[in-house]
């Protein structure tokens with residue numbers, strides 16, 4: 001009826017990532033509550049959340065200890081900030097904890113509230129650092145096509161996806177894009193994985209030479225690309241990219257907003273791929289998304305010039321009201337403690353390997369172009385139809401009818417279940433995937 005939640009959502013709520021006119025026709029899917037890896041809609045229908053929300057709800061949808069941690073902190077001190085010299089216990093404890101688990105020696109942590117804000121802040125901090133170094137020309141940041149780094153002005157510019165640029169006059173100047181490390185079924189005839197990685201590094205080298213090495217501050221990349229379609233880089237890719245960056249004294253920023261805290265089967269994806277970043281960005285799973293919080297760590301190489309020259313260049317004129325929010329920090333500490341206590345990183349490795357086997361087993365299905373992934377993040381790319389994304393959207397609807405929430409990135413179906421997922425649940429999910437492929441085959445326009 002007119003007062004249904006669906007009708008009121010259509011009436012009042014402008015959604016992210018929708019075609020606004022289409023939303024008026026289709027309407028929302030209203031989720032009401034969660035239980036472990038499942039959520040329930042407002043008609044009581046249960047769904048397996050194969051995307052962990054937005055690649056983010058590591059502990060599942062009803063972890064009472066996170067609720068208790070938030071409640072205790074709300075009661076003790078619901079808000080304080082960290083502008084100027086102010087601080088509070090939870091943010092101090094969390095900063096120390098993050099430095100202690102960092103995959104490489106890190107020096108300081110800066111807190112923000114979303115992945116986008118974190119990456120925007122990294123860009124500004126690196127510009128500030130270049131000025132501190134007396135190298136004001138060193139302002140360019142290199143990211144990659146298909147990379148996703150968020151939606152604020154600088155982060156959207158770093159993002160290498162057309163939807164995030166089109167209609168916004170982005171990217172801003174000072175942002176450059178190099179090729180995506182997709183060694184897929186397309187266009188790699190006769191080229192080995194290693195040769196493809198070499199070609200990626202050579203393209204980066206050529207871009208740096210064209211622009212001038214001393215104009216480039218940093219390279220940013222997700223260890224495994226998420227929103228760009230779950231792109232796992234080919235063997236030797238990160239080694240070769242890092243060699244190029246080292247040669248030119250260019251900093252490396254690892255955007256672990258999706259990967260950090262276990263997703264790839266290690267605590268950080270930097271460990272999985274042998275990446276030694278100067279800046280490491282995290283968000284999403286840092287609180288299992290129960291509270292908006294992001295953080296990035298910087299090493300001494302980044303911090304030192306800022307500390308030494310700050311009297312000369314002026315205060316770091318940047319910070320958000322809610323940066324390092326005490327409730328978010330308390331939830332993050334409890335979240336990390338639970339991940340450690342329950343050995344969920346090991347579960348991501350083991351149950352993740354099982355999920356990858358089950359995905360790979362579908363590689364020969366006539367509708368499947370490619371399967372890929374690592375740990376508990378994977379994708380099944382459908383053979384493209386006439387209109388890109390049409391099959392993916394249809395597959396999404398079929399799976400949703402059958403009680404599994406995935407997400408199609410064009411025609412790549414993504415799978416990123418909560419870290420607490422069991423083998424039995426992977427079996428259940430893959431059962432639905434397999435049935436849905438067969439239904440898709442029947443329903444597909446010829």
Ligand code: PLP
Pocket residue numbers: 054113114115116117119148149150151222226227255256257258283284
């Ligand atoms: N970086 C990566 C790798 C992401 O996947 C995302 C979000 O999906 C972001 C940054 C942006 O984070 P947020 O949506 O919290 O701004």
